[in-house]
Amino acid sequence: MTSAHLIPSHAARPADDPIFALNREASARKAKGESIINATVGALLDDEGKLAVLPTAARAVREVPEGDWAAYAPIAGSPDFLAAVMDDLLGTEADMRACAVGAATPGGTGALRHAIANFLEPGQELLTTGFFWGPYQTLCDEADRKVKTFPMFAGGTANATTDAGRQAMRVDVEAMDRALGELVSKQGRALVFLNDPCHNPTGYSMRKEEWRAVVECLVSHGKRAPVTLLVDTAYFAYNPHDPRAFLAELRPLLGHVGLSFAWSASKTFTHYGLRVGAIVACVPDEAARKATEAAFSYSCRGTWSNCNRGGLTAVTKLLRDDAMRAASDTERDALKALLGARVRAFNAATEGRNLAYPRYEGGFFVTVFTDDAQGRAAKMREEGVFVVPQKGAVRVALCSVAERDVPRLVDALAR
Structure with a gap:
């Protein structure tokens, strides 16, 4: 009953x-x-x-004044925190940084939630790889959206039993192109989640040429309808190579495809329970940028109201204090x-x-x-x-x- x-x-x-x-x-x-x-x-x-x-992260948390733990944070997060996150994420990309706006979220999960709620209408489908982090589905269920996938690897996985076979593997951009085309025709818009580098659950990191092919695909469909890419950077700090190298390949998206990022302090600073993250969007048009910033703030107020001020203070210090x-x-x-x-x-x-x-x-x-x-x-x-x-x-x-x-x-x- x-x-x-x-x-x-x-x-x-x-x-x-x-x-x-x-x-x-x-x-x-x-x-x-x-x-x-x-x-x-x-x-x-x-x-x-x-x-x-x-x-050092543990020390930063301990050193937060008790007043910061007790007080409310600004709805979209403190300006110092947001600026520190954007500098950390986009410091190598001046054009992206110049047009970036964002909001503090409870971990990267909150950033994913905001993207789904603001870039898709109810009933529409999110596009991502065939292997994906399960809560993408949960987030879509909660928001009355759906998940559509494309096969992640071109040619399947039959040759992945040897190192040579693994080195030859590529993200199936042709499958992505077909799926994205179907969504644009059906919905009149599309949102794509790509978790890279150090993809969860596969561990795969795309090479630069793969990113170039993805960008070409996105730009092509962006001419027909609003297309947004969200890069889930949850594990990027653990990439054995330069974790920000791929950002240069995203430059052609500016002004043609919506570009957003889910940033998380959970893994970067090993404080998973602190629940500190951010959504960052790069929006060249000033009016659209202000509207995006307002939409994110409104979504914060309508879900968790605001984030953990003490956590924002600690992470800001970790990003801003040189030592x-x-x-x-x-x-x-x-x-x-x-x-x-x-x-x-x-x-x-x-x-x-x-x-x-x-x-x-x-x-x-x-x-x-x-x-x-x-x-x-x-x-x-x-x-x-x-x-x-x-x-x-x-x-x-x-x-x-x-x-x-x-x-x-x-x-x-x-x-």
């Missing part, structure tokens, strides 16, 4: 996120003394299984080295094991392709190894697996 008060479309929603449920099961079994490898946790752990925290920023960068480099060692161990252990996965150079996750994700994940759980089953693959969170445990993890994947 209770569910009768819920609207029908909400009455059968799942009570728990499946990843959190798997993590809870793994933790419970470990607490009983089992030898468990938990490759479900989407946070960077050290080799002893403890949350890896940047000491703290340098110290954080050094500490993060150490974590990137820790993660890099696991990535190399994984790539070495998979040689000759007939495991198909994309080119993987860095990032929290990698995806191993399989036709029976649920079955494979269930068998692995019997061995005490936990991964996340998804459509056509299992997601492996190397961010939470000690380097010494990688061989056992790969053995379980290969069986």
